[in-house]
Amino acid sequence: MxxxxxxxxxxxxxxxxxxxxxxxxxxxxxxxxxxxxxxxxxxxxxxxxxxxxxxxxxxxxxxxxxxxxxxxxxxxxxxxxxxxxxxxxxxxxxxxxxxxNFEPVYGPHHYLLLAAGIGVTPMLSVARALVAQGASLQMLYAVRSKDEQAYLPDLQDLLGERLRVFSADRNERLDVAAEINALAESAQLYLCGPIKLLDAAREHWQAAGRHAAQLRYETFGSSGRYLPQDFTVRVPRLGREILVDAGQSMLDALSEAGIAMVSNCRRGECGLCAVDVLETDGVLDHRDVFFSSREHAGGNRICTCVSRVAGTSITIEPPWRGDPDLSHTTVL
CATH class of the missing domain: 2.40.30.10 (Translation factors)
Known part of the structure; x- marks a missing residue:
């Protein structure tokens, strides 16, 4: 671990x-x-x-x-x-x-903070820091319903009219592409939320030709497109089959089975735990932000710390190429 x-x-x-x-x-x-x-x-x-x-x-x-x-x-x-x-x-x-890993890069530019659901939690301290710096900023906060507006009073007191809330139960839709297009070229975007939001923001940011360094994000690895389920990981070179429970990560299951793995962030951000995918009986539920949407679509590699399979099995090639009987996990 x-x-x-x-x-x-x-x-x-x-x-x-x-x-x-x-x-x-x-x-x-x-x-x-x-x-x-x-x-x-x-x-x-x-x-x-x-x-x-x-x-x-x-x-x-x-x-x-x-x-x-x-x-x-x-x-x-x-x-x-x-x-x-x-x-x-x-x-x-x-x-x-x-x-x-999410501290603001301070400067004279404008900041757009974008949070959805529980993704609001890191934004509170980021917003406080920017306000203390006298920065130009706006925050967009998307929620499923008015009952799920965690920390809304704190944000209202801190930001006032610089805060806009979008509630799905009031048919209020956050248009990520439009918000990005409206930003000045030097603006920075900080966001945290479900994987679909992160994917959409990254795609629009890249399509708009904006600098990658001006987009910062935090992730939480529980967000995926499918509900977690049990599946089997096959490692042909080692002659192993490992069951991954619905409440367990692929990385943990492999490590506990003695398959040597390399890991660090365990949040789908660093890519160190990624393995080669040889075959899949099901759909890869990519939950990382390390690989691009094009790489996700290719399905050749998967981050084992957060990503899963919506199906019965996946066949992989792990990173360790040494003695198959040597069991260890490398932590950086």
């Missing part, structure tokens, strides 16, 4: 329901830790007797070592949200120090 250098014992000191499906947790760390905008923490969760790791964006923190995260109960989740929902006041869990 990919792990941070240091785990801390964090105690749950506050829980509140933000929406019918989103729960907020206030965690007390043993010491104050530096927090950059857009940070996330890794948390060890117990799923069916196994320890796994999940990442959650930090909503806010304070100088006393308290960190606030929010977790959405997702249908067909891999088990992390179920575990988090089982926590009560006084529960202790292993959590990492905050790490940010």
């Amino acid at each position: 990919s792990t941070p250098d240091t785990w801390f014992d964090a105690t749950v000191i506050g829980i509140r329901n933000l929406t019918p499906t989103v729960k907020e947790f206030r965690l007390q760390y043993p010491l104050a830790l530096r927090l950059a905008p857009g940070a996330h923490i890794d948390v060890q969760v117990a799923i069916d007797g196994q320890t796994a790791m999940r990442s959650y964006s930090v909503v806010r923190s304070d100088a006393n070592g308290q960190i606030v995260i929010a977790v959405k109960q997702v249908q067909g989740s891999r088990g992390g949200s179920r575990y988090m929902a089982s926590l009560t006041l006084g529960s202790t869990l292993k959590a990492s120090a905050p790490v940010s």
Whole structure:
């Protein structure tokens, strides 16, 4: 399992329901830790007797070592949200120090923040940082219904008229292409949300001829086009067949079976865990943002940390080319 250098014992000191499906947790760390905008923490969760790791964006923190995260109960989740929902006041869990791969690149340009659903969580700290810098910004927030508008009062107080909310139950549609086309050439776009939103934004951004470095995004690997289901991974060179449960990642199943893998982010962003696809009985449910839409359509490689198969099986060639009896997992 990919792990941070240091785990801390964090105690749950506050829980509140933000929406019918989103729960907020206030965690007390043993010491104050530096927090950059857009940070996330890794948390060890117990799923069916196994320890796994999940990442959650930090909503806010304070100088006393308290960190606030929010977790959405997702249908067909891999088990992390179920575990988090089982926590009560006084529960202790292993959590990492905050790490940010999403801190704004400050400058005189305009910023467009785009969040959908639980993707709002990293945007809060990013928006606060930009406001503190006096930056020109606007935020677009898409939700399924008015009942699922987590942190809306906080955003309204912070941004006022610079915030626009799109609610599907009011037939309000966020036109990603139009919003991108309306941006100045120097503008930056920061977004977090389901994979369909990320794919649409990346495609329109590229089609508009904009610089890739001006598009920044965060992902959550539970979002896919199909509900998770059990499937079998076949590794012909090693003569192995491994069952991947619906609540388990392909990467974890392969690692636990002794198939040597390389991994790092476990969020579908770095591509280190990708393997060659030899054959598929079903549809590849790509949930990463490392490969392009063209590469997804080609179906030649798959990121095992988040992507799955909607079908019965997949046949792969893993990265390890050495002794087939040597079992290890490399973590960078």
